[in-house]
Amino acid sequence: MVDVEEPELADSPYVTLISSDGLQYVVKREAALVSGTLRGMLNVDSSFQEAETNRIKLHEIDSVLLEKVVEYLYYNLKYKNEVDTPEFEIPTEMSLELLVAADFLDV
Amino acid sequence: MISSATGARKARIRPPRKLTSTQSDFQKSWEVLSSAIKEIQEKRASNLSFEELYRRAYNAVLRKHGKQLYENIKAVLSEHLENAVYQKLSLLKGEQGASLLKAVNSEWNDFLLCMRMISDVFMYLDRVYTKESFLPPVYNMGLNLFRDKILKNNNHAIGHRLVGIVNLELNKSRQGEFIDRYLIKSTVSMFESLEDEPRTDTEGWRGQFSENYYSVVCEPALMDSSRVYFERLAQELLSEKNGSLYLSKANQLMREEEKRLILYLPEDTYPKLCEMMMNALISTNLETVMGFENGGLRSWISENDYNSLSLLYTLSGSADANYGTLRFSLKEMIISATPELDEKATEFVAELQAKSTIPAKPQQKKKPGSLKESSTQYAIKWIGSLIELKDKYDIMLDASFERNVLISKTVDSAFSELVNLNPKVAEYLSLFVDDGIRKSFKEKSHDEYESILDKSIVIFRFIKDKDLVEKYYKNHLAKRLLQQKSFSSDIERSMISKLKKEVGYSFTSKLEVMFRDVKISRDTSAEFASKLAASEQLVADYPFLRKLELEINVLTGTFWPMTVNKNLDVNFPLELSLLREQFEKYYGEKHAGRKLIWAPNSGTVDMRIRFPKKTYEVNMPVYSAIIILLLFSEDDQKQYTFEEIRDITNIPENDLVRQLQSIAVASRSRLLTKTPMTKDIHPGDVFSVNEKFRSPMTKIKVLTVSSSTKLEDDQERSHTMKSVDADRKIEVDAAVVRIMKARKTLKHNDLLGEIIKQLSNRFKPSPSLMKQRIESLIDNEYLERDEEDRTVYHYLA
Numbered sequence: 001m002v003d004v005e006e007p008e009l010a011d012s013p014y015v016t017l018i019s020s021d022g023l024q025y026v027v028k029r030e031a032a033l034v035s036g037t038l039r040g041m042l043n044v045d046s047s048f049q050e051a052e053t054n055r056i057k058l059h060e061i062d063s064v065l066l067e068k069v070v071e072y073l074y075y076n077l078k079y080k081n082e083v084d085t086p087e088f089e090i091p092t093e094m095s096l097e098l099l100v101a102a103d104f105l106d107v
Numbered sequence: 108m109i110s111s112a113t114g115a116r117k118a119r120i121r122p123p124r125k126l127t128s129t130q131s132d133f134q135k136s137w138e139v140l141s142s143a144i145k146e147i148q149e150k151r152a153s154n155l156s157f158e159e160l161y162r163r164a165y166n167a168v169l170r171k172h173g174k175q176l177y178e179n180i181k182a183v184l185s186e187h188l189e190n191a192v193y194q195k196l197s198l199l200k201g202e203q204g205a206s207l208l209k210a211v212n213s214e215w216n217d218f219l220l221c222m223r224m225i226s227d228v229f230m231y232l233d234r235v236y237t238k239e240s241f242l243p244p245v246y247n248m249g250l251n252l253f254r255d256k257i258l259k260n261n262n263h264a265i266g267h268r269l270v271g272i273v274n275l276e277l278n279k280s281r282q283g284e285f286i287d288r289y290l291i292k293s294t295v296s297m298f299e300s301l302e303d304e305p306r307t308d309t310e311g312w313r314g315q316f317s318e319n320y321y322s323v324v325c326e327p328a329l330m331d332s333s334r335v336y337f338e339r340l341a342q343e344l345l346s347e348k349n350g351s352l353y354l355s356k357a358n359q360l361m362r363e364e365e366k367r368l369i370l371y372l373p374e375d376t377y378p379k380l381c382e383m384m385m386n387a388l389i390s391t392n393l394e395t396v397m398g399f400e401n402g403g404l405r406s407w408i409s410e411n412d413y414n415s416l417s418l419l420y421t422l423s424g425s426a427d428a429n430y431g432t433l434r435f436s437l438k439e440m441i442i443s444a445t446p447e448l449d450e451k452a453t454e455f456v457a458e459l460q461a462k463s464t465i466p467a468k469p470q471q472k473k474k475p476g477s478l479k480e481s482s483t484q485y486a487i488k489w490i491g492s493l494i495e496l497k498d499k500y501d502i503m504l505d506a507s508f509e510r511n512v513l514i515s516k517t518v519d520s521a522f523s524e525l526v527n528l529n530p531k532v533a534e535y536l537s538l539f540v541d542d543g544i545r546k547s548f549k550e551k552s553h554d555e556y557e558s559i560l561d562k563s564i565v566i567f568r569f570i571k572d573k574d575l576v577e578k579y580y581k582n583h584l585a586k587r588l589l590q591q592k593s594f595s596s597d598i599e600r601s602m603i604s605k606l607k608k609e610v611g612y613s614f615t616s617k618l619e620v621m622f623r624d625v626k627i628s629r630d631t632s633a634e635f636a637s638k639l640a641a642s643e644q645l646v647a648d649y650p651f652l653r654k655l656e657l658e659i660n661v662l663t664g665t666f667w668p669m670t671v672n673k674n675l676d677v678n679f680p681l682e683l684s685l686l687r688e689q690f691e692k693y694y695g696e697k698h699a700g701r702k703l704i705w706a707p708n709s710g711t712v713d714m715r716i717r718f719p720k721k722t723y724e725v726n727m728p729v730y731s732a733i734i735i736l737l738l739f740s741e742d743d744q745k746q747y748t749f750e751e752i753r754d755i756t757n758i759p760e761n762d763l764v765r766q767l768q769s770i771a772v773a774s775r776s777r778l779l780t781k782t783p784m785t786k787d788i789h790p791g792d793v794f795s796v797n798e799k800f801r802s803p804m805t806k807i808k809v810l811t812v813s814s815s816t817k818l819e820d821d822q823e824r825s826h827t828m829k830s831v832d833a834d835r836k837i838e839v840d841a842a843v844v845r846i847m848k849a850r851k852t853l854k855h856n857d858l859l860g861e862i863i864k865q866l867s868n869r870f871k872p873s874p875s876l877m878k879q880r881i882e883s884l885i886d887n888e889y890l891e892r893d894e895e896d897r898t899v900y901h902y903l904a
Contacts, residue, residue, distance in 0.1 A: 040227035041157040048157035048224070057158055104165060106230065 015042060016055045017070065023063040031073040032056075034080075036106030061101050068094060069101055076107070133172050136163040140176075140228075141183050147224050148187055150217075157228065165231045173236030177245070180229065184249055188256035192218070196257065196265055208272055208290050211265065215253070215297050222249040247302070254301040254320055263324070269294060270325045274332045280367060281336065291371045298325045299373055326376055333380060337387035345392060351402035351415045357388045358418055389426040397436045404436050408503065416507035424511075434517040441500070441521035445528055448492045455488040456481045483538055486531070490539035494562045497522060523569040533572055534819060534827075536563060537579035540602060545592050556598060564605045574838070574869040577614060578831055580606075581668045584618060588625045589660055589709055596622075610868040620666040628660040635659070635693050649685060657686050660710075661694070661703070677707050678757045680736035683729075707733065708762060716778070718800050725778070727809035730758050730766045735778065739796050746795040749788065764788045769809050775802065776809040839872055839880040844889060847902035855881075855898040 015032050017025040032038045041050040050056045058066065072088060079085040090098060143160050146152060167176050192214050196207075226233065226246035233244040243251060258266035273294055276286045298321035340360065344353045361384055368377050397404035397419070407415045423433040460481060500518050508514045526532050540563055548556040570576055584599070586592065599622070607615040636656060639645070679687060691703055712732035715724050727735075733756050738747055747755070753763055767788050771779040780797045781788075819827060842865045847853060853861070859877055866872055881900070884890045893899035 036230060037161060040161070040230055043224075043227060047152050048155055049153055050157045052153045057156070059158065059162060104162075104231075106234065 012054060014054075017066060018055060018057045019061055019063040019066040020059050021062050023066070025066060025070050027070055027073060028077070031070070031077045034073045034076045034107055038105065060104060065094065065097055065101055068098060069105065069107075072107065133167055133170065133175070136167050137176070137179055139163055140167075141179065143228070144180070144183050144221075144225055145187075147221050148191075148217075152224060160228045161231065164229050168231050168235050173232055174240070176229070176232055177236060177242065177248075180225070180245060181248060181252065184225075184252050185256055188218075188252055189260070193257055193260055193265075205272070205276070205287060205290060207268065208276075208294050211257075211269060212290060212293050212297070214257075215293075218249070218253055222246050225249065250301055258301065258320060266320065266324060269298075270328045273325065274329060277329070277367070277371065278332065278336060280371075281364070288370050295321060295325070295372060321373065322375065326379075329372070329376070330380065330383060334383055334387060337384050341388050341392050344388075345395060348399055349402040350396045350399040350404070351407070351412065353392075353396050353399075353402075354415060354418045354422060358422060361385075361388060385422075385426040389422050390432070393423055393426070393432045394436065397433070404440060408440060408499070411499070411503070413503065413506040416503060420508045420511070420514075430511065430513055434514055437514065438517055438521040438524075441496075441518065442525050442528070444496060444525055448489055448496070451492045452485045452488040456485045459484055483542075486535040486538045487542045489529075490532075490535050490563070490566065493526070493566060494559070497562065497565060519569070523571075526566060526569040527571045531824075532566075533570055533575035534579045534824075536566055536570065537576060537583050539563060540580070541583040541587065544587060544595075544598050544602070548595075548598060557601065560598070560602050560605055563602075564609055567606070568609060572831075572870045573610060573614070574834065575827075575831055577617075577869075578668070578827065578834075581617060581621070584621060585668050588621060590711075614868065617666045620663055624662045624666070625660060628662075629658075631661060631694075632658045635690060638693060639689060645689070651682065655682060655686060657690060659690060664704070675705075675707070675759070676757055677730075677733060678737065678755065679707075680733060682736060683712075683733070719798055720801060721805070723800075723802060723805055723807050725776070725807045725809060727770065727776075728766065730756075730762055731770050731809055733758065734763075734766060734770070739779065746793050749790050749792045749794070752794065767792075767794065771797075773810065776807055778809075835870060835872065835876065836880060838866060838869060839877055840884060842866055843877075843881060843884055847890060847900065851902045852893075853900055855900065858900060 013029050014026050015029050015038075017027060017032065017038075019025070029042065032042065038056065041048060041056055042054070044051055061069065068090075075088050140160060140163055143155050146155055164176065167173070196210060196214065223246065226244065226249070229245045233246075236242075237244050237248075242248065258269070273291055276291055280286045280288075299319050301320040341357075344356055347353065361381075364384060365377075365381060368380055372380070400406065402415070404419070406412070407419070419433065420430075423430055500522075504510055504515055504518065529535070540560070543556065543559060543563075548559070551559070567573070567576060587599070603615050603618050603622070606618070639657075687705065694701070694703060707729040710729045711726055712729055713724065713726050714732060714735075715722055716735070734752060737756055738745065738752060749763075749767070752758075752767070753760060756763070758766070767779070767781070770776060771781040771794055772786060772788070777797055778800060779794045782793045782795075785792075839862060842862050843858070846858060846861045846865065850861075858881070859874065862872060862877055881890065885892065885900075888903055890900045891903055893901060
């Protein structure tokens with residue numbers, strides 16, 4: 001992931017996810033939409049702050065966790081429609097935290 | 108999230124970070140959330156962080172505040188709807204029509220948007236709490252509130268007004284006015300998305316099965332007002348009193364209405380409303396419409412208006428798949444055709460008579476004959492018209508009714524009824540075919556007369572008393588065969604094979620024997636002639652034998668319809684008696700044991716008569732020949748009285764009267780003179796050779812009354828009916844015996860059923876006839892009744 005400083009445009013194909021410790025992740029909108037929660041935030045019709053700015057600050061998720069989450073979002077996007085998927089590596093020590101984050105993000 | 112099994116080795120699992128909020132924070136969170144809802148409702152959502160709101164709701168749910176949260180949301184939404192939206196809309200009381208619709212619609216759309224956002228924020232609540240407690244999700248809860256607080260509030264104040272407006276607009280559109288169809292459509296779809304009573308049964312919330320505001324409130328109102336509209340429309344159209352106009356207008360209106368329905372109303376309503384429309388415009392009024400004199404069923408049929416008929420077919424078919432009313436009317440129409448047929452036939456005969464009386468001067472002698480002649484023409488024309496009528500309906504079935512099976516059946520059964528309404532139809536039909544084979548087919552091509560014969564068979568199929576047809580057909584066929592009147596035996600044979608195909612071998616077997624008899628007779632005649640010429644002794648004895656020819660018909664007595672008088676002992680002149688003797692001898696040698704009975708009352712003689720002025724070739728009945736050969740062949744100008752002639756010839760008196768009428772009174776063949784010169788033959792009249800006989804033609808034919816086939820008079824008819832009745836008794840007897848022989852034991856009603864089935868190709872036996880025959884068979888000990896059950900019969904071998 002690359003840290004990008006400048007804010008994204010409203011209809012950009014990328015959105016910025018910001019971890020609780022301030023790190024920014026620019027991900028494809030498509031990937032972000034895998035998460036039900038993020039989908040709700042980015043819904044253009046409902047014009048919440050997040051939808052307007054394309055920046056989502058996630059107060060509950062730190063950068064380590066967010067990185068893994070983003071990894072998963074891409075992983076899911078890539079293998080969504082496939083049967084034979086390679087395993088998604090989850091470090092044991094992160095599993096509980098990830099579980100909570102998953103619940104929160106509805107993925 | 109997909110978990111991994113790789114962490115099998117011991118590792119420190121980091122516990123999830125403690126959630127920051129605590130129990131007591133719920134109130135604080137709720138304040139943020141409720142104010143956020145307000146912000147959303149006021150369209151200032153861009154100030155809000157979804158993440159924060161979501162997080163607060165999420166935490167509240169995690170901390171088991173779901174129920175409280177749900178109730179709070181509900182309260183906030185209710186309050187908003189009641190106080191803000193409803194009040195606003197209530198202010199629009201004065202507003203009419205579309206503007207109220209518009210206002211409600213815009214509120215509705217705003218509300219929907221808010222609900223979408225709110226429900227997004229409370230996504231986690233839906234996912235965890237509402238599902239578990241079988242409550243509608245936040246979004247639907249909001250919609251229900253809208254229904255209850257806005258539409259249903261104050262006893263449906265707004266809801267009913269809206270429905271009324273939709274109705275009004277729809278009617279406007281029916282009048283051709285332009286209306287805002289998106290407005291209507293969106294209002295209707297709003298109604299549709301408002302479920303009526305949310306189901307909260309144990310299986311959870313199942314919105315898709317519940318009724319919605321549209322189907323509960325709006326649709327019935329729409330149906331009612333539409334019904335009124337259609338009924339008024341129908342009355343208006345009916346008042347024009349023109350069926351064609353009615354159908355085409357109704358059809359057009361319905362097409363328009365269907366389009367309108369597709370545009371404005373949900374799919375579910377379409378079939379219901381269409382059905383209602385059909386009912387109001389078509390089903391209820393179909394009978395009236397068809398009954399119109401101007402452009403009703405009768406005029407369409409008589410004018411071959413296939414377009415209106417097709418329309419009628421399509422419309423009545425879509426109103427009623429069985430075409431009940433249409434079929435009923437068609438049936439009535441066909442059955443009521445009798446007077447029409449009678450009239451046509453009468454007109455035709457009148458025309459014919461008018462034609463025949465103009466050129467020929469009215470002849471006294473012709474009167475009684477021509478009356479019979481004309482009634483024969485009447486019969487022929489009657490069948491002709493009937494066939495035309497059937498053709499007309501056949502074409503109509505093709506052109507307008509898509510050969511619908513039900514309608515075809517109805518038409519057939521109606522024709523069958525029509526045909527059997529005429530008690531003389533069997534004779535008529537036979538006469539019609541007879542006339543065709545004798546005369547009218549001569550001018551027609553093979554295909555043409557074949558098709559006429561086929562049509563006759565169709566009529567035949569309709570006739571109930573087929574045995575009667577057989578009887579008449581046999582009579583007529585016999586005359587045709589003996590008088591060699593059928594111009595083509597191919598036609599005869601084709602007709603018989605058609606009959607055979609229709610009702611089977613037993614029906615035509617007798618007819619075929621008749622054919623065979625005639626054919627064999629021809630061979631026999633030829634053989635006899637050559638044999639006669641070969642017997643030199645005989646020729647030497649009677650030189651005039653050389654000039655004699657005999658064409659004989661040996662007929663199998665039981666198969667031919669004519670009655671033979673066995674006691675007839677007419678005195679034959681030498682020439683004829685010689686032939687008779689020789690033939691009897693010849694035939695006796697050939698077929699030992701056969702008895703020949705001579706029937707001089709049928710058959711003709713050709714002879715050459717030399718009158719002072721000229722020699723004529725005369726064809727005359729055998730009786731006439733006997734009279735002339737016995738009495739007047741010499742040149743001695745003898746005179747005989749009626750009584751003398753009778754005694755010498757031994758011809759039965761009534762036959763003699765007819766013969767004398769032909770040869771002494773009829774102007775064209777007056778070979779004898781009669782004193783006094785009156786029309787009728789009386790005892791004591793004196794006859795002599797008419798020396799002054801003149802005729803423009805060399806060949807003369809002496810006509811007898813029976814030479815052409817004619818309609819029976821009442822006396823003959825009753826005679827025929829009597830003989831038919833006698834035959835029927837025998838046929839019923841035979842059927843009973845056949846059935847009982849096979850079944851041994853049968854109940855009365857079953858037996859009757861079997862008899863009717865067996866005789867269906869012949870006639871329909873009446874119950875009384877069958878009963879009578881069964882009784883007589885019991886008397887004759889063919890059957891017996893069961894000792895215990897009197898309704899059961901046993902067959903006695």
